[in-house]
Amino acid sequence: xxxxxxxxxxxxxxxxxxxxxxxxxxxxxRLPKRLGPHQQDVVFEFRVLPTTWEARTSVTEKLRKTxxxxxxxHFGVDGTRKTMNVETRAINQAIRVRGDAFGRSPERPELAxxxxxxxxxxxxxxxxxTAARVSGVPTNTSMNAGTYLCNATLWDSIGSGIPxxxxxxPSLPKGRRDPRPxxxxxxxxxxxxxxxxxxxxx
Numbered sequence: 001x002x003x004x005x006x007x008x009x010x011x012x013x014x015x016x017x018x019x020x021x022x023x024x025x026x027x028x029x030r031l032p033k034r035l036g037p038h039q040q041d042v043v044f045e046f047r048v049l050p051t052t053w054e055a056r057t058s059v060t061e062k063l064r065k066t067x068x069x070x071x072x073x074h075f076g077v078d079g080t081r082k083t084m085n086v087e088t089r090a091i092n093q094a095i096r097v098r099g100d101a102f103g104r105s106p107e108r109p110e111l112a113x114x115x116x117x118x119x120x121x122x123x124x125x126x127x128x129x130t131a132a133r134v135s136g137v138p139t140n141t142s143m144n145a146g147t148y149l150c151n152a153t154l155w156d157s158i159g160s161g162i163p164x165x166x167x168x169x170p171s172l173p174k175g176r177r178d179p180r181p182x183x184x185x186x187x188x189x190x191x192x193x194x195x196x197x198x199x200x201x202x
Contacts, residue, residue, distance in 0.1 A: 006201045007043045009069035010194065011060070013076050013149070016051035016101045023172050023183055024075040027190055030183075034191050042198040045069065051101040051149055053094075056156055064160050071123060071201055072157045072164040073194065076150040079171040082180055083138040084189055086129050087145040087166040090119045090155035095147040111155050119158040121165045124200050128165070131196035137181045137189035142168070167193070 010031065012024030028046045035044050045067050049060055064072070078085070094106040125141055132139035145151035145166055157164035167190070173180040181189070 005041045005043045006071075006198065007045060007067060007069045008194065008198060008201070009045045009047070009063060009067050009072045011047050011049050011063075011072070011074045011153075013049050013051050014101065016149075017099060017103075019077050019079060019171070021172065022051075022077050023169055023186060024077055026183060027075060027169075027187060030187050031190060031194070034187065035194060041202055044194070044198075049074075049153070053100050053104060053106050053149065053152070054102075056149075056152060060153060060156065061160075064157065064162060069162060071197065072162055073197065074150070074153050074157065074164065074166045075190065076153075076166065076168055077171060078146070078150070078168040081168055081170040083140055083170065084132055084181070084186070085140050085142040085168040086125055086132070086193075087142050087150070087154060087168060088121050088125050089143040090145055090151050090158055090166075091147070092117050092119075092155065093147045094152060098148060100149065106152075111152055112159070119155055121154075121158060122163045123165045123197065125165065127200060128193045128196050131192045132189040135185070135189040135192040137185050139189065 012028040015022045096105045154166040170180045
């Protein structure tokens with residue numbers, strides 16, 4: 001009997017204060033056209049997450065429990081970055097001076113009680129970073145996912161026991177002289193990264 005296909009949950013975020021245009025939301029509409037829902041025994045599930053603290057449980061946790069993916073790749077935007085960054089670590093901190101899309105802040109400065117300070121991705125970081133670079137987009141590894149919802153989402157997903165990673169992309173360029181990658185370039189890098197991950201999980 002043929003085994004069940006590998007399922008990869010891929011998410012982006014909706015806009016939030018400071019990022020009225022979130023390229024990862026657009027990526028979630030474009031990537032299915034490139035990768036399709038099913039490729040060579042791999043099923044991709046694409047979703048856009050609300051950029052709110054409340055959605056950690058009402059949306060993202062429900063997706064993990066409903067889809068039961070074998071791996072998760074979260075995409076988010078960071079306007080301070082110039083390159084694509086694959087986050088390898090989440091920290092047990094939450095910023096309280098920056099509101100979410102509803103203007104709300106987390107209740108506590110920690111994501112979880114206890115002495116756990118870090119959670120690390122167990123996915124093959126090196127190969128997927130290389131795959132993104134081969135597409136032509138400068139890509140680095142990072143151990144600083146911030147203290148906003150990107151970090152919190154990675155923290156939750158790793159803690160669920162599902163191998164997970166977070167990919168930060170820069171904001172879109174604002175002119176010809178802006179060196180940041182364009183949306184088509186980010187799309188190509190995301191496709192290359194996801195195809196390499198799928199190949200290694202099959």
